[in-house]
Amino acid sequence: xxxxxxxxxxxxxxxxxDFTAVNHLDFKVKxxxxxxxxxxxxxxxxxxxxxxxxxxxxxxxxxxxMGLDVRRDPIKAKQIMGVVPELSxxxxxxxxxxxxxxxxxxxxxxxxxxxxRAEELLRKFDLYERKDHKVRIFSKGMKQKLILAMSLMNDxxxxxxxxxxxxxxxxxxxxxxDMVLELNKEGKTIFLTTHYMEEANQLCNKxxxxxxxxxxxxxxxEKLKMKVGGLEWVEISFNTPVDISDFHTMPxxxxxxxxxxxxxxxxxxxxxxxxxxxxxxxxxxxxxVTLNTLTPTLEDVFIKLTGDVK
Amino acid sequence: xxxxxxxxxxxxxxxxxxxYLRGPVIxxxxxxxxxxxxxxxxxxxxPVEFLIAGLLGMTVFFTSTxxxxxxxxxxxxxxxLERLAACPVSISTILLxxxxxxxxxxxGISLVPIIVGMAIGVTVTHPFILAMGIILAAFCFSAMxxxxxxxxxxxxxxxxxxxxxxxxPLVFISGIFIPIGELPQWGQVxxxxxxxxxITDLCRYSFQGTNYYPIWMDIAALVIFLIIFMTAAVKLHDxxxxxxx
Numbered sequence: 340x341x342x343x344x345x346x347x348x349x350x351x352x353x354x355x356x357d358f359t360a361v362n363h364l365d366f367k368v369k370x371x372x373x374x375x376x377x378x379x380x381x382x383x384x385x386x387x388x389x390x391x392x393x394x395x396x397x398x399x400x401x402x403x404x405m406g407l408d409v410r411r412d413p414i415k416a417k418q419i420m421g422v423v424p425e426l427s428x429x430x431x432x433x434x435x436x437x438x439x440x441x442x443x444x445x446x447x448x449x450x451x452x453x454x455x456r457a458e459e460l461l462r463k464f465d466l467y468e469r470k471d472h473k474v475r476i477f478s479k480g481m482k483q484k485l486i487l488a489m490s491l492m493n494d495x496x497x498x499x500x501x502x503x504x505x506x507x508x509x510x511x512x513x514x515x516x517d518m519v520l521e522l523n524k525e526g527k528t529i530f531l532t533t534h535y536m537e538e539a540n541q542l543c544n545k546x547x548x549x550x551x552x553x554x555x556x557x558x559x560x561e562k563l564k565m566k567v568g569g570l571e572w573v574e575i576s577f578n579t580p581v582d583i584s585d586f587h588t589m590p591x592x593x594x595x596x597x598x599x600x601x602x603x604x605x606x607x608x609x610x611x612x613x614x615x616x617x618x619x620x621x622x623x624x625x626x627x628v629t630l631n632t633l634t635p636t637l638e639d640v641f642i643k644l645t646g647d648v649k
Numbered sequence: 650x651x652x653x654x655x656x657x658x659x660x661x662x663x664x665x666x667x668x669y670l671r672g673p674v675i676x677x678x679x680x681x682x683x684x685x686x687x688x689x690x691x692x693x694x695x696p697v698e699f700l701i702a703g704l705l706g707m708t709v710f711f712t713s714t715x716x717x718x719x720x721x722x723x724x725x726x727x728x729x730l731e732r733l734a735a736c737p738v739s740i741s742t743i744l745l746x747x748x749x750x751x752x753x754x755x756x757g758i759s760l761v762p763i764i765v766g767m768a769i770g771v772t773v774t775h776p777f778i779l780a781m782g783i784i785l786a787a788f789c790f791s792a793m794x795x796x797x798x799x800x801x802x803x804x805x806x807x808x809x810x811x812x813x814x815x816x817x818p819l820v821f822i823s824g825i826f827i828p829i830g831e832l833p834q835w836g837q838v839x840x841x842x843x844x845x846x847x848i849t850d851l852c853r854y855s856f857q858g859t860n861y862y863p864i865w866m867d868i869a870a871l872v873i874f875l876i877i878f879m880t881a882a883v884k885l886h887d888x889x890x891x892x893x894x
Binding site for chain 1: 652653655656659660662663666667727728729731732733734735736737738739891894
């Protein structure tokens with residue numbers, strides 16, 4: 340079980356009429372991983388998650404969850420998943436407690452275990468005092484915490500979270516992120532769809548960027564940042580203005596741009612560039628005011644891969 | 650299989666908690682048949698057994714078709730459906746759960762005309778046939794309601810409009826206000842195509858001892874309609890569910 344893939348996606352495609360929402364996706368998520376699934380709006384993220392969780396059927400291709408074919412064995416596969424769909428809701432006319440018990444019944448959790456688990460989860464999410472209140476009067480943050488608690492009632496092996504912190508205040512989002520890390524520590528595999536790059540950067544072991552229904556890149560966050568080479572730069576400012584053309588000829592410089600009183604030198608070798616700049620300042624009798632090396636953020640990677648900004 | 654049945658029961662319990670007191674359920678399931686019945690009864694000199702049998706048939710029809718059409722569009726609108734679809738339950742289980750809630754509502758409300766009838770001196774000559782007929786009809790009409798709710802909309806009013814368009818004509822061709830035997834030939838042919846005809850016939854038999862069709866035929870017809878409606882409902886919902894998300 341330890342080295343087994345939790346999720347295996349093979350040639351997954353979804354067509355809506357003539358429109359290809361998801362185009363021959365292939366990827367694997369290892370057991371115990373937090374896998375981030377990023378992409379712009381309309382890239383096919385939610386459609387993919389819905390196919391992985393057996394909510395909709397793919398047009399072609401295969402999804403395996405812990406070795407179970409989702410198409411052939413949807414009930415068994417769903418039994419070991421916890422799902423927080425993107426725009427889902429708890430039953431607002433039921434109490435928090437009844438919502439949790441309803442989930443337990445749908446997953447066949449024995450009554451005694453269900454009661455114990457509901458109590459634990461409600462306490463963990465700081466909702467225990469509100470357990471007998473109808474969800475109708477809950478805030479958005481409380482509702483989202485309850486939905487996450489509902490997805491955990493069956494003690495799933497894999498958790499699918501589609502934009503779990505979207506629209507939440509800082510504290511609620513933080514609580515959910517902490518919970519994700521805690522659940523992962525307990526050994527659960529997490530499939531996380533998010534718009535928040537920083538969230539993906541902090542939480543995920545691996546990230547797939549999806550665009551126009553295809554995987555644009557898939558790797559560990561730091562490796563992804565390295566892959567988009569040329570986006571690293573060294574930012575420097577001197578005590579007196581300098582001639583920008585001096586820098587174009589420096590070895591390793593890809594591009595030079597002025598940014599206020601600072602010079603930005605784009606390069607693949609920021610370390611080497613620093614030495615050259617120090618040499619330059621000495622030979623021209625200049626004083627360095629600021630010197631920073633900057634690596635691309637996940638957002639830079641995302642923008643480059645999804646091509647939304649020139 | 651047993652697991653899925655237990656889960657269907659959980660869905661039915663949820664439906665009972667949430668949907669029984671919804672406006673459209675009360676209006677279309679309780680008030681509507683009552684007023685319709687009063688409009689036809691007042692001023693007509695018909696035996697009370699005939700009226701109670703008709704009222705009972707109509708009640709089980711309207712009540713059983715009033716819960717199921719409300720659930721799917723409401724859950725589409727309130728975004729509960731995706732959560733439900735992610736659970737380890739099949740479409741048939743979800744529909745069976747909704748149907749059970751509807752059946753219980755249909756049977757429960759149908760007891761009212763029976764009790765009223767008995768209070769004013771009407772005797773039930775064949776209680777076993779009556780009970781079986783009502784249960785069967787409640788299942789059959791609940792499945793019919795599921796067909797209406799397969800329209801992929803989040804508007805309950807749209808589903809109610811479609812269901813009323815079908816239900817109203819059925820009331821007039823099913824021997825509730827006019828005995829089937831007194832209908833013209835074409836009316837009798839039309840009546841045979843309505844499931845409501847058969848439960849009304851069973852009610853007449855149970856209260857008055859008179860029937861137009863053989864009893865076995867009434868029961869067989871209701872079973873056949875139930876199978877057809879349920880099969881169609883599962884197929885239609887299977888198709889419409891992705892459109893609701």
